[in-house]
Amino acid sequence: MAYASLLSLNQTLDQILHPHDQTEQQHIMISLHEQVSFLLSFLDVSSPQNSDKLRGLEGRIRDAAYEAEDIIESSMSNQIVSESGSHEYITESHMSNQIILESDQKFERLQKIIQELNSISDEVVKMRERNEIQILLPSNSLPAASSKSRSTKKSATVGLHEDFMNIMMLLSSPPSELVVVSIFGMGGLGKTTLAKRIYNDSLIAYHFDVRAWVVVSREYREKEVLEGLLNSLRGLNHESGEESIEKLAENVSKILKDKRYLIVIDDVWEMKQLNQVKNLFPDNNNGSRIILTTRIPEVAKRASNLFPPYHLRVLDAEASWNLLHEMVFGEERCPPELKKIGKMISMWCRGLPLSVVLIGGLLYKSERTVYYWRYVLSNIRSKITDRDYSIRDYVSFIYSQLPHHLRACFLYMGVLPEGYEIRRSKLTKLWVANRFIKPDRSRSMEEVAEEYLKDLVDRNLILVREWSCSGEIKTCSIHDILRDFCLIKSTLEKFISDVEYLPRVHDNFRQVSILTDLKNQIPRFALTRDRDLRVRAVTFFIHNSPIDVHFITNFRLLRVLDALTIRFQEFPVEIVELVTLRYIALTYWMKHRFPASIAKLCNLETLIVNPGKFRSIFNTSFLPPEIWKMSRLRHLLFVRSYLPYPTDSLIGGSFVPLENLQTLGNVINFRWTKEVLEMMPNLKKLVVSYEHDGRTEWSSYCFDNFVHLHQLEVLKCIFFAKCYIKYQDPLPVNFDFPQKLKRLSLSGCRISWKNMTVVGSLSNLEVLKLKFHAFEGPVWELNDGEFRRLKLLLIHMTDLEHWKVEKTHLPSLQRLSLSYCYNLVEIPSGIGKIPALEEIELCECSTSLVTSARVIKRGHWKLGSDRIRIVLKDKDDTNVSS
Known part of the structure; x- marks a missing residue:
């Protein structure tokens, strides 16, 4: 954590340094900045092979940087809070955060820290002069980060083919009663990888009506498991709100009733967990199956009802080398000079696929030289003995080689x-x-x-x-x-504490993850702990548990508050005193009006608000005009929000350009004038909604100005009428979009298909979603040259009857999704000839449309191809056939 602590401190110093300020305190900040910059530069070019030699120095660097940042940020926080007083927002001068140390004691502590960092720098220089440490030269560049094709989809299952075929046979053969197939073995053998390959196999998808995947793990939480099952079964994020465990279980059983299903229960640790989960699944006597993975032999043995548990064993020498070769070289050949060393490295991985995969990832990202491969072999041989080894030893070595x-x-x-x-x-x-x-x-x-x-x-x-x-x-x-x-490593590095009991939280940790209900512990915590804790991030994973906001404000130098799973009645106004906050994620349950004092959070970069269970058009967040003063904002995310227009009279003429803003959504009925566009020049993702009242002209919102958002890559526009208006006016046809756009979602526009050329001409468009009569008319005929890069096309609810497509029109299309297209007669045969097509998904469509999809599928079968997958869903979004 030496590098991360220096990097964080360096950014803090960049924020407060003033070159023209000649005070003694500024001089000490400049001196500190110079030491930090030197050590950062050194670590940037330091070879991972220096890890053992630098370990002691890194601990000293981390502690010194942590302490320096605590001193500086606590002074910044105190200064901003005291100067802002009762103001509703922070002025530009406050945002400069010019540091004034409140006491001589802090000044002296910073001087000692500079001396410590200077001493470390001297040791580094001496080590370099003695050639005791290696420096990365420009010629030692590593392979560039790879694309999706470099993923482990294929390679991770090397050596598991026989296991795959054996379990596939168990799933598809008699009897008709519900059967549990248990896969067990030590950690790192690839149990989950094998189950995932089976789960995603096209024959399995065709054989079973419904499939679902759920992870149990050691920390079993029944409600979360049920929600996970529903998410998997429905293919969407199910929000249970206040639903009871009994209601969730009932919903699971209802979906599975009378269907042939496959359920994967991953990572079961105790019989109690298994019994609770198994009781959810009805025996429909139709060949349904459950796959269970576990490390515990007794759990596997007791789970299997007809077939004995399947014991996954280590890889043999040949399979280990094949997997390592695949991870490092893919389809390339291994250079002869590396082959012998590579086989020895794979042998010392002891047949554990996870070890092979991790070592393979290291070698893939490193130089392919005999010297380095021998270095890797030497290290894993020294750490792994015949009698006593753990996969954590491999992980520890991999971590030491990380940049x-x-x-x-x-x-x-x-x-x-x-x-x-x-x-x-x-x-x-x-x-x-x-x-x-x-x-x-x-x-x-x-x-x-x-x-x-x-x-x-x-x-x-x-x-x-x-x-x-x-x-x-x-x-x-x-x-x-x-x-x-x-x-384990984070505890040693004073970095992360996963908290189940609050006494474990102390000021050595920077990150706190809260996994259990704290309501009975908070009073004791507040009385016994120093309010000036050094925690920088608190993340809640408990669900719907009320939290006293004073517990949060104990962490006075907090940067990240991720509390989406916590129930707040209204905005916890007390947190505006935490002026170091950069990231806030909250769930409101009732009142949604933000206070003007939110602008006190002058460092805020990300604000995410979720309305909880009340997802309705009435559940709107109302932002104050002072939001336009928060120049560091990067991401504003709401389900629905009202953003006031930045007029001079509204906020006193002191608003600033939001040049850092990249994400904004979802804002309602906002006017995109030239002045607003100039204030958001770097917007990349935008979600907007327009509610038609029958009187306002569409043109008054100026959404045709979207074309001037030159950095925009994602745009979602929703147009809808108030409940008493049966049909809204169609969107004007003179709309236009920026050419950088990659993803476009339109809903309720009611534009003629003849005007689709405006969308089709977007040269970078990869995803297009058309919902609720986004386009209208009986015929859509594509033109040559349109949609050259489109990969996903979704059409939801349309009056379209005839669609004319040639195979040359959508050359990159991979997935087609059609739902509630009752009038559409058939899928054009040209769709089936698109070489990139992988999936056609249909929901609530005409019988003839479904038939045409199956004709396309059969055509591919006759040609010996099983490339295209047909997915049929019912109106509840449940996967019923594939």
Whole structure:
């Protein structure tokens, strides 16, 4: 954590340094900044092979940087709060955060820290002069982060083919009664990987009416398991709200009734967990199956009712080498000089697929030289003995070889509960807010964070759980064994505490993950703990549990408050005193009006508000005009929000350009005038809604100005009428969109299909969703040259009858989704000839439309191809056939 602590301190110093200020305190800040910059530069070019030699120095660097940042940020916080007083917002002068140390004691402490960092720098210089440490030269560049094709979809199952075929046979053969197939073995053998390959196999998808996947893990929470099952069964995020466990279980049973289903229950640890989950599934006597994975032999034995448990064993030498070769080289050949060493490395992985995959990720991202491969072999041989070895020994070595800039991002995954999937967009925002990302003048922080994520995926340290149709990472997670390592290492690094009992929280930790209900512990905590804790991030994973806001304000230097799972009645106004906050995610349950004092949060970058169970058009967040004064905002995300127009009279003429704003949604009836566009020049993602009252002209909202949002990549526009208006006016046809747009979703526009050329001409468009009569008319005829890069086309609710498509019209289309298209007669045969097409999804469509989809499927079968998958869903979004 030495690098991350320096990086964070460096960004804090950048915020407060004033070159023209000649005070003694500014001089000491400049001196501190110079030491920090030197050590950062050194770690940037330091080879991972120096890890053992630098371990002691890194601990000293971390402690010194933590202490310096605590001194500076506490002074900043005290100064801003005292100067703002009762003001509703912070002025530009406050935002400059010019630091004034309140006491001589703090000044002296900073001087000692500078002396300590100077001493460390001297040791580094001497080590370099003695050639005791290696420096990365420009010629030692690593392979670039790879795309989706480099993922482990294929390679991770090397050596598991026989196991795959055996279990496939058990799933599809008699008897007709419900059968549990248990897969067991030690951690790292690939149980989940094998189950995932079976679950996603096209024959399995065709054989079973319904499939669902749920992770149980050690920390079993029955309600979360039920919600996970419903999410998987319905193919969407189910919000249970206040639904009881009994009601959730009833919903699961209702969906499974009379259907042939396959359920995967991943990572079961106790018989109690198994019995609770198994009772949810009815025996329909139609060949339904359950796959269970576990590390515990007794659980596997007692779970299996007809077939004996399937024991997954270690890989043999040949399979280990094949897997390592696949991970490092893919379809390429291994250079002859590396083959012998590579086989020895794979042998020392002891047949554990996870070890092979991790070592393979390391070798893939490193130089392919005999010297480095021998270095890897030597290290794993020295750490792994014949009698006593653990997969954590491999993980520890892999971590020591990570570049310094990736270590905090990897360890942060320990914050997540076991088996937890996190969205890419959320993870990268959290990394940015926690200051793990090094600023780059040529790219946004989020773009750099996504590069870090891809690098960790290439190293197989982070698992991709779901890809978007455009080939981007959608959700990801971490293997349980790696998570355990992250928690152990983070404790030693004074970084992460996963809290089940509050006495474990103390001021050495920077990140706190709260996994259990704290309502009976908070009073004791408040009385016994120092209010000036050094915690920088608090993340809640408990659901619908009320929290006293004073518990949160105990963490006075908080940067990240992720409390989406906590129930707040209204905005917790007390948190506006936490002026170091950069990321806030909250769930409101009743009142949704933001106070003007939110502008006191002069460092705020991300604000996310979820309305909880009351998702309705009446559940709107009302933002104050002072929001236009918060110049550091990067992401504003709401289900529905009213954003006041920035008029001079409204906010006193002191608003500033929101040049950092990248994400805004969902705002209602907002006018996109030229003045507003100039205030948001870097907007990349926008969600807007327009409610038609029958009197207001569409043109008054100026949404045709979207074309001037030159950085916009994602746009979602929703147009709807008030309940007493049967039909709203169609959108004017002179709308236009920016050329950088990659994803476009339109709803309720009622535009003629003849005007689709405006959309079809977008050269970068990859995803197009048309909902609730976005376009109207009986015929849609595509033109040559349109939609050249479109990968996903979704049409929901339309009066379209005839659709004319040739195979040359949508050359990149991978997925077609049609729902509530009652009038559409058939899917054009040209769709089936598109070489990239993988899936056709239908829901509540005409019989003839379904028939035409099956004709396309049969045509591919006759040609020996099983490439296209047909998915049929009912109106409840339940997958009923595929």
